Amino acid sequence: MKNKNITLILLSILAFTIIQQSYAQSxxxxxxxxxxEDYSVLANDTIKKDWYREAKYIPLTSSGKTFLSFGGEVRYQYFYIKNxxxxDEPKDADGYILNRLLLHSDFHAGRHFRAFVQFQSxxxxxRLDPSPVDSNPLEIHQAFVDLNVFSEKDRQLIFRTGRQEFSYGSQRLVALRDGPNNRQSFDAVKAIAGFKNYHADLFYSHYVVAxxxxxxxxxxKEKQFWGSYLVINKIPLIKNIDFYYLGYKRAKAHFDDANGKELRHSLGTRIWGKYDNWRYDAEAVYxxxxxxxxxxxxxxVTLNTGYRITSVVLHPEIGLKVETISGDKTKNDNNLETFNPLFPRGAYFGLASVIGPSNLVDLHPSLNFELTKNLNWVLDYDMFWRYSSQDGIYGPNTIMVYPGDSSTDKQIGEQFESEITFQPNKYLYFRVEATWFKAGDFLKAAGTGKDMLFTGATMQIKF
Known part of the structure; x- marks a missing residue:
């Protein structure tokens, strides 16, 4: 506990120093x-030189085109879960603390070569019996090199190889997994290409097991992941559209009605953008x-939309998210209709993260208030049903939570969530939250079925 207190004090000093020395600087x-992030823009800047600026851009040649940059983040979280x-899990009387440290260095040798290394702790x-998602004491989280064939305003071609993070689209299928304590990465080779309003990635990878x-x-090697992702921007009417193919192969898959080797192909498209105060994000995957x-x-199939009312106090945004996610229809037949979300963000339906996107119908209205410029308050309400009464419910990583044969009831439950976020500047972030999950008929039949309370507080600093 003493070490944690010392760490918090040092972080506070660091945060105060960065804030004081960064006012009026860009x-x-x-x-x-x-x-x-690209800190080569500091090569010819007029920003007053201080220790922070020196860490973000360290020229190694007289031209300044070969340089180093350092950065990172620290996050502390406290969570308490009742029931x-x-x-069905052992009781925890006083909650638990999660902390995460990310440190990186970024080396650029001219315009054509780059190496990036990031450590994660x-x-x-x-925490009672922490999983690798919660605890991973010290690892090389990313370590890759880029060969930049060309990178100009309207065209780009980069080849990347090594351990790296993936993030595509709305992160429904391929995500950083930033919500949980341990972010995920892949050992991969990737080609990145861009031309005007077109951007495409082509990759092959093995999942990195924590x-x-x-x-x-x-x-x-038993979890192979490959695919291509194309984004087209500035399209009339629809604004932006994504097309993608994702391939996934694993040696051991476990579903309610199937076990064994899995070879799965995903074809998807996404339309997203903003019109004035409207935002929209619609996606379909087969x-x-x-x-x-x-x-x-x-x-x-999912639709996530919202409208911000700027003409009234607090600028409320009314949001609505609806999605239908297939589950297995018939036991012991020759087909499996259970959707696999692959590598989604862990906190898929809020940080409580108790249900994953498989065999699910979800209706999710929300309200977002701007209390001040840097202070936001979010209220949301989620209703969950099983898509198929023949299939169970799963966690975000497709691990079975409850099999489907305990009840024919489809109602899983209702989730009420409230969170307040405060970001005084780009370096600091604070959040407090509370989630109450009211157990539905299926949960009462499949397990103990008690209502669950989840509360948490987060402090994060980036530098």
């Missing part, structure tokens, strides 16, 4: 994927392939 905005897994204190040790994560001897015939 740096590139932080990105979710830190390797997307975890609706009462994720730890859980007080182990609860130091420098022991490994590339899992999956085919095999699990053992069964043919996959799975799909999902």
């Amino acid at each position: 740096y590139p905005e932080f990105k979710s994927m830190r390797f997307e 975890e897994k609706w009462g 994720s730890n859980a204190s007080g 182990e609860d040790g130091i420098f022991d994560d490994y590339s899992n 999956q085919f392939g095999t699990v053992d001897v069964k043919d996959i015939k799975a799909w999902t």
